[in-house]
Amino acid sequence: MTEKMLEIEDLKTYFYGDEGVVKAVDGVTITVNKGETVGVVGESGCGKSVTSLSVMRLLQDTPGEIVDGSIKFEGKSLLNLSEKEMRMIRGNDIAMIFQEPMTSLNPVYKIGKQLEEAIKLHLRYDKKKARIHAVNMLNLVGLPRANEVMNEYPHQLSGGMRQRVMIAMAMACNPKLLIADEPTTALDVTIQAQILELMQQLRNESNTSIMLITHDLGVVAEMCDRVVVMYAGEVVEESDVYTLFENPKHPYTKGLIGSVPKLGQDVEKLDSIPGNVPIPTNMPSGCKFAPRCEFAMDICWKKDPVLLETNDKHACRCWLYQDQEKALEV
Amino acid sequence: MATPLVELKNIKKYFPVKKGVLGRKNSFVKAVDDVSFAINKGETLGLVGESGCGKSTTGRLIMSLLELTEGQIYFEGNQISGLNDNQIRNTRKNFQMIFQDPYASLNPRMKIRDIINEPLIIHGFNKEERMNRVTELLEIVGLNAYHADRYPHQFSGGQRQRIGIARALAINPKLIIADEPVSALDVSIQSQILNLLKDLQKSFNLTYLFIAHDLSVVEHISDRVGVMYLGKIVEIADKKTLYKNGQHPYTKALLSAVPIPDPKLKRERIILSGDIPSPANPPSGCTFHTRCPLATDICKEKVPKLREIGEGHSVSCHLI
Ligand SMILES: Nc1ncnc2c1ncn2[C@@H]1O[C@H](COP(=O)(O)OP(=O)(O)OP(=O)(O)O)[C@@H](O)[C@H]1O
Ligand SMILES: Nc1ncnc2c1ncn2[C@@H]1O[C@H](COP(=O)(O)OP(=O)(O)O)[C@@H](O)[C@H]1O
Ligand code: SF4
Ligand code: SF4
Ligand SMILES: [Mg+2]
Ligand SMILES: [Mg+2]
Numbered sequence: 001m002t003e004k005m006l007e008i009e010d011l012k013t014y015f016y017g018d019e020g021v022v023k024a025v026d027g028v029t030i031t032v033n034k035g036e037t038v039g040v041v042g043e044s045g046c047g048k049s050v051t052s053l054s055v056m057r058l059l060q061d062t063p064g065e066i067v068d069g070s071i072k073f074e075g076k077s078l079l080n081l082s083e084k085e086m087r088m089i090r091g092n093d094i095a096m097i098f099q100e101p102m103t104s105l106n107p108v109y110k111i112g113k114q115l116e117e118a119i120k121l122h123l124r125y126d127k128k129k130a131r132i133h134a135v136n137m138l139n140l141v142g143l144p145r146a147n148e149v150m151n152e153y154p155h156q157l158s159g160g161m162r163q164r165v166m167i168a169m170a171m172a173c174n175p176k177l178l179i180a181d182e183p184t185t186a187l188d189v190t191i192q193a194q195i196l197e198l199m200q201q202l203r204n205e206s207n208t209s210i211m212l213i214t215h216d217l218g219v220v221a222e223m224c225d226r227v228v229v230m231y232a233g234e235v236v237e238e239s240d241v242y243t244l245f246e247n248p249k250h251p252y253t254k255g256l257i258g259s260v261p262k263l264g265q266d267v268e269k270l271d272s273i274p275g276n277v278p279i280p281t282n283m284p285s286g287c288k289f290a291p292r293c294e295f296a297m298d299i300c301w302k303k304d305p306v307l308l309e310t311n312d313k314h315a316c317r318c319w320l321y322q323d324q325e326k327a328l329e330v
Numbered sequence: 331m332a333t334p335l336v337e338l339k340n341i342k343k344y345f346p347v348k349k350g351v352l353g354r355k356n357s358f359v360k361a362v363d364d365v366s367f368a369i370n371k372g373e374t375l376g377l378v379g380e381s382g383c384g385k386s387t388t389g390r391l392i393m394s395l396l397e398l399t400e401g402q403i404y405f406e407g408n409q410i411s412g413l414n415d416n417q418i419r420n421t422r423k424n425f426q427m428i429f430q431d432p433y434a435s436l437n438p439r440m441k442i443r444d445i446i447n448e449p450l451i452i453h454g455f456n457k458e459e460r461m462n463r464v465t466e467l468l469e470i471v472g473l474n475a476y477h478a479d480r481y482p483h484q485f486s487g488g489q490r491q492r493i494g495i496a497r498a499l500a501i502n503p504k505l506i507i508a509d510e511p512v513s514a515l516d517v518s519i520q521s522q523i524l525n526l527l528k529d530l531q532k533s534f535n536l537t538y539l540f541i542a543h544d545l546s547v548v549e550h551i552s553d554r555v556g557v558m559y560l561g562k563i564v565e566i567a568d569k570k571t572l573y574k575n576g577q578h579p580y581t582k583a584l585l586s587a588v589p590i591p592d593p594k595l596k597r598e599r600i601i602l603s604g605d606i607p608s609p610a611n612p613p614s615g616c617t618f619h620t621r622c623p624l625a626t627d628i629c630k631e632k633v634p635k636l637r638e639i640g641e642g643h644s645v646s647c648h649l650i
Contacts, residue, residue, distance in 0.1 A: 043516040144604065158605050188380035188543065190602045190621075193587035197601055215517065218546075218589030241593045259521035261550035263588050264573060269528070270521035270550065276486040277516070 003034040004075070005177050005209040006055065011069035013047075013054045015062070022280040024050040024064065026233035029307070030211070032177065037203060037210040039224035039241070041217065041256070043277055046230045048213045052179045055211075056096055057086050073177070092122040095170035099182035101162035104169070105154040111138075111165055112150030115172060122173040137168040141198055160191035167195070171202055181213045196223060217260055221245060229253050232278055232288040235307055239314040249316040251293050287319065299324050333407040334368035335505060335537050336392060341365050341401030341411075343387050347610055359610045361387040363561035364401075366636075369505070374531065374538040376552030376569070378545055378584070380606055384561040385541045389507045392539065393425055394418060423453055426498035430510035432490035436482040442468075442493055443478040449500045467496040470533075471526060488519035495526065499534070507539045512547060524551055545588050549573050554642070557581050560609050560617040563636060567643035577645045579622050616648065624649060 013025040025047040032038045040048050053059055054066055057078065071078045073094065078086065090096075098104055106114055115134035119125055125133060131150075138146035141164040154162055163183065170178060180199070184192040196219065203210060212223055220227055220241065227244045229237040229252065237250040248254045258271025275292040278284055284291055287300040299319050308322055309315040342365075344358035362384045369375045377385050390396045392403060394410070403411040410421050426449075429435040436445055443464050450460045465475045471492040482490055491511060498506055508527070512520040528551065530536060542548050548555055549569060556566040557580065565578040576582055583600040590597070602621045607613055613620045619629040628648050636646040 043518060142603075160605055188606065189545070189587045190380065190583060191605070192589075193599060193601055194603075196589070197599070216589065217517070217591035221591045221593040221595075222589045245591065245593055255518060257591065259517045260591055261521075261524070261546040262592070263546045263549060263585070263590055266549070269525055272521035272525055273518035274522070276488060276519070 002036075004031055005034050005036075005073070006030070006032040006211065007070075007072040007075075008051065008055065009070045009072075011051065011054060011071065012067045013050050013059070013064055014067050015064045017063055020281040023233050023283065024280065025054065027069070028230070028233070028235055030228050030235065030238075032209050032211050034176075034209055035203075035207045036226065037212055037224045039220040039227040040211060040213045040230060041215060041220055041227060042230035043215065045277060045280065047233045048230060049181055051230075052096065052181050052211065052213060055179060056090060056094065057081075057083075088122075091118055091170075091175075092173050093175055094177045094179065095173070095175035097163075097166050097170050097178065097180040097183045099185050101159070101166045102154060104166055105162060107154055110151055110153055111157075115150075115165075115169055118169055119172050133172065134168075137172045138165070140202075141165075141168045141171075142194065143168070160187055160194065163187060163191075163195055164198070167198060167202075171206075171208075174206060175208060177209045177211070179211045179213070182215070183212075184219065185214070185216070192219075199223070217245075217257065229256070232283060233280075234288065234304075234317065235315075236289065236317045237315065238307070239312075243312070243314055247314075249314065249321060250289075250318050251295055251320075252289050255292075287317075295320055297324070332371065334404075335371045335406060336539075337368040337404040338388075338392070339366050339402045339404070341388075341391055341403065342399040343384075343391055343396060344399045357610060359608075360561045360612060361609060362391065363609075363612075365558075365561070365563055366401075367556055367563060367566060369537055369539055371504075371537055372531075372535055373553040374540050374551055376548035376555040377539065377541045377558060378543060378548050378555060379558035380543060382606065382609060383558040384609070385543075385558055386509050388558075389427065389509050389539060389541055392505075393427055393507060394422065423449075423501050424504040426501075426503040426506050428491075428494050428498050428506060428508040428511045430513050432487050432494055432514060433482075435494055436490055438482050441479055441481060442485075445482075445493060446478075446497050446500055449497060453501050463500065467499060470499065470530070471496045472522075486519075487515050488522055491515060491519075491523050492526070495523075495530070499530065502534070503536070505537045505539065507541070509541045510543070511540075513542065513544065520547070527551065545584060557584065560607065560612050562617065562646065563644075564618065564647070565643075565645045566636075567640075571640065571643050577639065577643075577650050578647050579624050579649075580618050583621075583623075616646075 008030045011025055011028045015022040015024055028051055042048055055071055116130040119130040119133050135146050138149055143149055143164050184195050224241050226240050228235050231252050237253045248257055255273035273292050286302050286304055290296040290300040305317050305319045305322055307315050307317040343362040344360050346356050347359055379385055391398055398411050402409055405421050410418055446464050446467055447460050464478055468475055468477055473492055512523050540551050552569050554568050555572045556563050559580050565581045583602050586600045604621050615631045616629040616634050619625040634646040634648045636644045638644045
């Protein structure tokens with residue numbers, strides 16, 4: 001049987017602000033199995049980052065709150081842990097890479113010190129051993145001049161180098177789960193290729209499970225085993241990566257795939273999804289995609305479809321694939 | 331051959347940077363370093379390359395938002411570089427720019443009407459003409475007349491980019507320089523704007539210089555494409571030739587690095603090592619030699635020239 005690493009179930013994370021409640025994550029279920037890379041895609045503001053911050057329990061400094069659902073790591077609930085217990089899990093069992101490396105690098109400490117501290121804390125190495133391990137990690141992520149970089153500050157490095165340092169830091173304690181939030185979005189394409197290759201290599205060597213958040217369908221196709229598509233705080237489709245690109249079901253997924261120009265494929269006009277994503281404080285009732293959906297039917301405006309799994313492990317939240325008659329009766 | 335709409339001849343832009351504690355010893359960032367190309371009437375020339383390679387600076391030089399360090403720029407055969415503000419005012423109205431950041435490029439305190447009016451006032455349209463033109467422009471870019479009295483913050487990113495486009499179209503320019511116009515947008519909105527730009531080009535016979543780092547987007551929108559690296563054009567050709575038969579080692583590496591949204595496709599990838607060098611301290615000889623998998627001794631010493639190797643296809647590499 002496949003071993004489950006992370007199970008997010010019916011997660012609801014809301015923000016309470018002046019303009020009302022923002023249901024940033026509204027009933028999201030995502031499972032990441034051991035050794036698997038799961039992609040989470042969707043447009044800006046659909047709740048990808050909030051989902052990952054919820055898993056890491058990093059919402060304290062925000063007006064956000066987990067209001068419902070469960071998050072289990074290796075079968076144990078993360079939501080019941082004390083902050084102290086959680087701190088031992090972060091960076092040890094679960095590591096996170098952010099889009100902007102400076103959010104996890106401290107600008108006033110040298111790279112070496114930051115790496116050593118993390119290694120000492122989580123692996124309980126002494127100073128000398130920690131230093132050796134730190135240099136090894138920097139070499140492993142392909143940083144040139146690893147020894148010198150140990151004595152440099154984050155601002156002295158380029159964006160690509162900082163991202164490598166952050167990956168080195170994340171991988172230093174051999175985490176079981178890596179959550180990578182847009183790890184290459186800020187990077188140039190040749191540097192992105194380096195980082196993606198590095199992540200693949202690390203995954204193959206240490207069998208780490210990865211939850212990879214991105215808006216880039218190319219990165220998804222390249223990296224992921226399974227894909228979760230989010231729209232307006234909900235999962236709208238989930239399947240293995242081949243099925244998703246070959247046989248997408250949800251109109252939003254289809255629209256997304258048709259919207260991206262593909263290298264070497266010259267089309268005169270791109271598909272596009274009309275309109276804009278809904279305003280979070282003013283979500284449409286019923287299916288949240290209805291205002292932009294060319295297939296919207298009466299029922300779509302009235303009732304939100306559920307995420308329904310068909311027998312081929314392909315799940316979709318859309319009335320086109322569900323029994324509308326039955327739904328209207330209840 | 332017809333006169334190109336715009337022609338750049340050996341243009342350079344060196345930004346001075348102060349070095350040393352006393353700030354005396356000047357050195358330069360060679361942001362654009364001997365670039366020549368032409369943009370023909372009605373075509374879209376794409377300009378690709380990684381951040382800092384000089385794409386935006388090239389665009390700003392054409393707009394005369396920056397002063398050239400060296401070289402000449404021609405518009406419809408007439409030199410426009412080196413002229414003063416008065417002399418180029420009439421030419422300048424033929425050029426408009428669309429920017430990457432639809433949030434930063436619109437004044438938050440101005441109504442949409444006034445944002446679009448600005449270029450119309452500068453070029454002497456009267457009040458009634460302006461009124462009609464604003465309504466017409468909003469409709470052209472897919473917005474409505476009632477949007478004119480709103481403020482930028484009331485619009486989404488894609489809508490703001492439409493407003494930027496409406497403003498750029500206001501005085502019927504011939505050339506639009508679009509600097510990363512869709513980079514900040516979500517993919518579903520990106521395609522709306524790309525389709526709009528294509529439609530407008532047909533309707534108004536526009537010429538585009540389309541600057542972007544996304545190679546798939548550039549392929550989609552362009553007729554010809556130039557690849558930049560550290561302030562230089564390393565290869566330029568019509569789109570098909572460049573994407574199917576690009577010759578420069580950097581072009582090949584760039585193309586192979588693009589992740590393609592098709593999981594069945596397993597490609598051999600050229601992974602370049604190292605970082606992009608700083609344009610303040612570019613490598614000797616061929617500036618790509620520090621990362622080029624094919625570099626030989628001569629590459630460190632001699633600067634390769636951009637040479638034509640086929641019709642409209644030029645490459646700068648010692649091996650080609
Ligand atoms: N600190 C916060 N305070 C209030 N609302 C927030 C906060 N952080 C996120 N939100 C809201 O939660 C929703 C989801 O945001 P989230 O950051 O998860 O989006 P995302 O999918 O990661 O988008 P992107 O692709 O832009 O990173 C958005 O509507 C956002 O405005
Ligand atoms: N006003 C300026 N002063 C100093 N350096 C600049 C200025 N504008 C751009 N540069 C430098 O010139 C180089 C090219 O920049 P730019 O044209 O913006 O690149 P691109 O648009 O290709 O990303 C970069 O190294 C950049 O830092
Ligand atoms: S439920 Fe209806 S509106 Fe929603 S995606 Fe399906 S068809 Fe479109
Ligand atoms: S001139 Fe040499 S270093 Fe430059 S691209 Fe050609 S082979 Fe590579
Ligand atoms: Mg995010
Ligand atoms: Mg730029």
